[in-house]
Amino acid sequence: xxxERADRQCQVSDSARELQERFAAAMxxxxxxVTFVPEHAVAAEVARLVCGDGVVLVDEALxxxxxxxxxxxxxxxxxxxAEVTGLRGAGSRQPVGLEEVxxxxxxxxTAAVVAVAATxxxxxxxxxxxxxxxxxxxxxxxxxxxxxxxxxxxxxxLTRMAPLVAGPGNRLVFVSGPSRTxxxxxxxxxxxHGPLRLDVLVVTESGGVR
Amino acid sequence: MAKGHVRDIGSEIRGALADTxxxxxIFRAMGSLRARRALAWPSVERFEELxxxxxxxKEEALERAEELLAEFSARATEAGAVVVRARDAKAATAYIGxxxxxxxxxxxxxxKSMTSEEIHLNKALEAGGxxxxxxxxxxxxxxxxxxxxxxxxxxxxxxxxxxxIRLLAEKMGIAEPPADAEGLTRLVRQxxxxxxxxxxxxxxxxNFGIAETGSIVLIENEGNVCxxxxxxxxxxxxxxxxxxxxxxxxxxVFLELLPRSATGQRLTSYVxxxxxxQAAPVLRKQAGRPSSTGPGAAASAQPARxxxxxxxxxxxxxxxxxxxxxxxxxxxxxGACLNACAPYNxxxxxxxxxxxxxxxxxxxWTYVTKGHTEAYDFNSLCTTCSRCTEACPxxxxxxxxxxxxxxxxxxxxGAGLRQRVFARADLMGDAFSPIAPLxxxxxxxxxxxxxxxxxxxxxxxxxxxxxxxxxxxxWNKRPARSPARPAGEEAAAGKVAVFVDCFMNHNLPEVGxxxxxxxxxxxxxxxxxxxxxxxRPSLSQGLLEAPxxxxxxxLRELGGLIDRGYDIICVExxxxxxxxxxxxxxxxxxxHAGDPRIQLLEDHAYDVTEYLxxxxxxxxxxxxxxxxxxxxxxxxxxxxxxxxxxxxxxxLLRLVPGATVHEVEALCCGMVGSFGxxxxxxxxxxxxxxxxFDKLQAHEGLVVACxxxxxxxxxxxxxxxxxxxxxVVAGALRLP
Numbered sequence: 001x002x003x004e005r006a007d008r009q010c011q012v013s014d015s016a017r018e019l020q021e022r023f024a025a026a027m028x029x030x031x032x033x034v035t036f037v038p039e040h041a042v043a044a045e046v047a048r049l050v051c052g053d054g055v056v057l058v059d060e061a062l063x064x065x066x067x068x069x070x071x072x073x074x075x076x077x078x079x080x081x082a083e084v085t086g087l088r089g090a091g092s093r094q095p096v097g098l099e100e101v102x103x104x105x106x107x108x109x110t111a112a113v114v115a116v117a118a119t120x121x122x123x124x125x126x127x128x129x130x131x132x133x134x135x136x137x138x139x140x141x142x143x144x145x146x147x148x149x150x151x152x153x154x155x156x157x158l159t160r161m162a163p164l165v166a167g168p169g170n171r172l173v174f175v176s177g178p179s180r181t182x183x184x185x186x187x188x189x190x191x192x193h194g195p196l197r198l199d200v201l202v203v204t205e206s207g208g209v210r
Numbered sequence: 211m212a213k214g215h216v217r218d219i220g221s222e223i224r225g226a227l228a229d230t231x232x233x234x235x236i237f238r239a240m241g242s243l244r245a246r247r248a249l250a251w252p253s254v255e256r257f258e259e260l261x262x263x264x265x266x267x268k269e270e271a272l273e274r275a276e277e278l279l280a281e282f283s284a285r286a287t288e289a290g291a292v293v294v295r296a297r298d299a300k301a302a303t304a305y306i307g308x309x310x311x312x313x314x315x316x317x318x319x320x321x322k323s324m325t326s327e328e329i330h331l332n333k334a335l336e337a338g339g340x341x342x343x344x345x346x347x348x349x350x351x352x353x354x355x356x357x358x359x360x361x362x363x364x365x366x367x368x369x370x371x372x373x374x375i376r377l378l379a380e381k382m383g384i385a386e387p388p389a390d391a392e393g394l395t396r397l398v399r400q401x402x403x404x405x406x407x408x409x410x411x412x413x414x415x416x417n418f419g420i421a422e423t424g425s426i427v428l429i430e431n432e433g434n435v436c437x438x439x440x441x442x443x444x445x446x447x448x449x450x451x452x453x454x455x456x457x458x459x460x461x462x463v464f465l466e467l468l469p470r471s472a473t474g475q476r477l478t479s480y481v482x483x484x485x486x487x488q489a490a491p492v493l494r495k496q497a498g499r500p501s502s503t504g505p506g507a508a509a510s511a512q513p514a515r516x517x518x519x520x521x522x523x524x525x526x527x528x529x530x531x532x533x534x535x536x537x538x539x540x541x542x543x544x545g546a547c548l549n550a551c552a553p554y555n556x557x558x559x560x561x562x563x564x565x566x567x568x569x570x571x572x573x574x575w576t577y578v579t580k581g582h583t584e585a586y587d588f589n590s591l592c593t594t595c596s597r598c599t600e601a602c603p604x605x606x607x608x609x610x611x612x613x614x615x616x617x618x619x620x621x622x623x624g625a626g627l628r629q630r631v632f633a634r635a636d637l638m639g640d641a642f643s644p645i646a647p648l649x650x651x652x653x654x655x656x657x658x659x660x661x662x663x664x665x666x667x668x669x670x671x672x673x674x675x676x677x678x679x680x681x682x683x684x685w686n687k688r689p690a691r692s693p694a695r696p697a698g699e700e701a702a703a704g705k706v707a708v709f710v711d712c713f714m715n716h717n718l719p720e721v722g723x724x725x726x727x728x729x730x731x732x733x734x735x736x737x738x739x740x741x742x743x744x745x746r747p748s749l750s751q752g753l754l755e756a757p758x759x760x761x762x763x764x765l766r767e768l769g770g771l772i773d774r775g776y777d778i779i780c781v782e783x784x785x786x787x788x789x790x791x792x793x794x795x796x797x798x799x800x801x802h803a804g805d806p807r808i809q810l811l812e813d814h815a816y817d818v819t820e821y822l823x824x825x826x827x828x829x830x831x832x833x834x835x836x837x838x839x840x841x842x843x844x845x846x847x848x849x850x851x852x853x854x855x856x857x858x859x860x861x862l863l864r865l866v867p868g869a870t871v872h873e874v875e876a877l878c879c880g881m882v883g884s885f886g887x888x889x890x891x892x893x894x895x896x897x898x899x900x901x902x903f904d905k906l907q908a909h910e911g912l913v914v915a916c917x918x919x920x921x922x923x924x925x926x927x928x929x930x931x932x933x934x935x936x937x938v939v940a941g942a943l944r945l946p
Binding site for chain 2: 026029030081082097098099102103116118119120121125127130132133135136137153154155158159162165166167168169170171172173174175176177178179180181182183184185186187189191192193194195
């Protein structure tokens with residue numbers, strides 16, 4: 001590798017690192033937490049975050065995560081459309097209707113399609129499944145975000161997600177922190193109709209910067 | 211009640227001023243929102259850049275509205291939405307009501323939508339036997355209270371926590387309600403959760419529509435919009451006719467601007483872009499199937515979801531075709547204008563507002579959607595101070611919109627005598643100055659007070675004193691000046707013509723003299739303009755014909771001076787604001803629209819403090835000043851702030867060696883021209899001034915203010931002497 005090329009690569013990774021840092025700082029200002037993990041440690045980290053939450057619903061866009069969580073003794077099911085598979089339920093692992101578990105599920109795990117460093121936002125969607133509900137109804141929302149999807153500004157994110165916006169039935173949601181309100185005397189309260197807690201896992205090749 | 215009125219605004223104001231719980235709640239919250247917003251921007255330049263961009267998008271969007279709506283409808287329909295156009299409130303409520311009946315809807319969950327408030331959607335649905343539950347916490351609170359929103363973003367902000375505790379305890383039948391905001395929020399979460407799951411229909415508004423993709427955009431914090439738009443099998447979005455922007459990429463600037471302007475957040479917790487009918491299947495319970503039919507069995511038989519988009523016109527397309535009102539439609543409903551508005555801060559959106567649109571922007575919106583009569587009653591609560599325009603992320607000239615509505619009201623019902631009197635500061639000066647000692651005495655006698663009362667002027671207010679020796683009298687008698695510098699030496703540091711305003715000339719000639727003295731000491735060649743009244747006193751009464759004439763006269767006079775190398779110096783910031791901000795609008799419907807001298811004047815008219823500070827910044831201000839040992843408390847004029855020169859008076863004073871300068875931050879002095887003199891607004895004016903008075907009284911020092919009405923208000927409210935910054939500088943000049 002030429003010295004020049006090595007330099008350039010180094011710059012690229014420096015700016016990627018800076019982007020990740022900016023994203024994390026902004027998300028933390030939004031009352032969300034950010035953890036950097038390598039690919040192989042995602043299941044273990046999710047398990048740590050959702051431990052004690054009870055039933056965990058995983059979006060189908062994260063293949064194998066539900067099974068990996070079950071292997072770690074977490075009661076996790078995979079959501080596809082309006083159905084959940086893999087939950088023990090009454091002893092079986094037959095699919096059950098999403099409506100049967102939504103009200104009691106403790107956590108929803110979704111996959112981000114893009115993120116914004118400047119505002120500390122992850123974008124989930126495009127809504128073919130029920131990830132919108134997974135990120136809204138359970139009290140705890142966990143988002144898995146590949147580091148390469150972090151864009152500097154909102155405008156960059158819109159450009160990147162444009163192909164996903166127009167499809168019929170598509171729903172993309174910028175999530176910037178847990179649900180919140182200031183409706184009573186402008187006192188900020190976290191946890192209204194959506195989650196009380198938001199955790200973002202930034203998946204990096206190396207395990208990341210922190 | 212006077213012609214054209216349906217509300218007794220004076221008594222509503224008195225009621226609001228007596229409601230200390232409400233006042234405290236609003237005043238504190240607005241202060242906090244302003245502080246959050248102030249921290250939200252990386253820089254002033256960035257904010258300006260963004261709002262220029264946002265305004266350009268809105269201008270294009272309204273210019274191409276029908277074309278964009280057609281494109282939006284086509285894209286949304288392709289994506290499985292049913293798009294309908296509703297001409298008015300009746301058509302919109304009928305469509306949604308019929309849909310609810312056809313689908314057997316019993317329970318509707320609704321998210322916060324001003325547009326739905328505008329058409330009284332809840333009432334219409336309830337009349338059809340449907341239960342409507344508001345999902346947004348603030349909206350739920352006011353729904354339980356049986357009220358309408360008082361703010362665009364925080365609808366229940368007029369209620370104190372204690373009032374909310376009592377309300378929820380009573381309506382929800384709770385003996386020991388939680389005592390803090392967090393507990394109350396959890397209580398409502400629990401209460402509403404099952405209703406989100408049980409609702410047969412979800413109704414939302416939309417912050418934006420995107421023509422290019424057929425998407426609607428919903429911006430929120432609580433998560434209720436996410437639930438409302440995707441849990442129930444039927445989703446109805448009520449979208450204002452003006453909301454469609456051309457391209458997906460255009461959304462970026464609004465996502466940067468709206469949350470920051472509203473709550474100081476970089477982005478709200480949730481921003482949803484929804485394109486067409488949801489693909490995710492209806493939850494089986496909602497499809498009316500018991501889950502015991504067996505896992506997976508029902509999947510193929512589930513009914514499809516429905517997504518209806520109702521585009522509401524209700525006066526909007528007509529307003530878009532009205533060049534004077536169109537910019538009201540640029541509003542993105544962030545509420546920053548309300549937070550910045552002094553009268554709103556004191557009386558809130560129920561008094562200062564229509565049904566349902568609050569505040570200064572609420573007046574044109576009420577005019578557009580409800581008609582003239584409902585709008586006019588609260589129109590005069592806009593003092594035209596322009597602090598809202600300064601805060602607006604699309605730079606809507608809200609004071610101008612209110613001026614236009616006032617003018618239309620005057621045309622329809624005739625202007626009152628009081629309006630005609632206040633409009634003519636120039637004539638009052640011409641009449642009273644020559645007989646000043648007598649006039650000043652007469653203005654304080656009982657018969658004068660009786661006639662004030664008859665006119666609707668608060669008799670407790672003291673009119674400014676008139677001076678027999680006017681500024682112009684002094685100027686004309688002044689010995690002819692020898693050139694500022696003997697020939698051969700360096701040229702004058704600048705050439706200015708002082709705009710002789712009615713108040714400086716007749717009431718405060720000493721200020722004018724100090725201004726001339728300071729400018730000449732700085733080596734500036736000074737002359738005076740032979741101008742007409744700037745027109746502002748008349749503008750603020752909604753009497754625009756005379757100001758149109760004067761504006762043309764002034765363009766000729768001042769334009770001629772500028773051509774001869776003079777800059778124009780204003781002493782009264784409100785006059786400067788007329789020259790720099792209002793002439794363009796005032797003349798846009800006349801043959802003088804586009805007169806290049808309008809731009810020339812905007813570029814060459816300065817506030818005197820701004821001019822001197824600019825000279826200092828360029829290293830051209832050389833004044834021989836004796837050190838002082840004094841403290842100055844500077845009150846910034848609203849029009850200086852809205853012109854972006856709010857700190858100039860303090861900066862000028864800081865040039866005086868030894869001066870200690872405090873800028874006293876307050877919303878507004880409350881007088882704002884004739885506003886505080888009017889009988890129905892006098893108490894409100896003094897209540898607005900209260901914040902400033904308290905802050906001034908807490909400090910020793912000489913009070914400094916630039917505007918005549920600020921001066922009168924502070925003198926009457928605190929008994930302190932007030933001077934213009936140039937009087938301070940003139941006093942420190944070491945004269946040869």
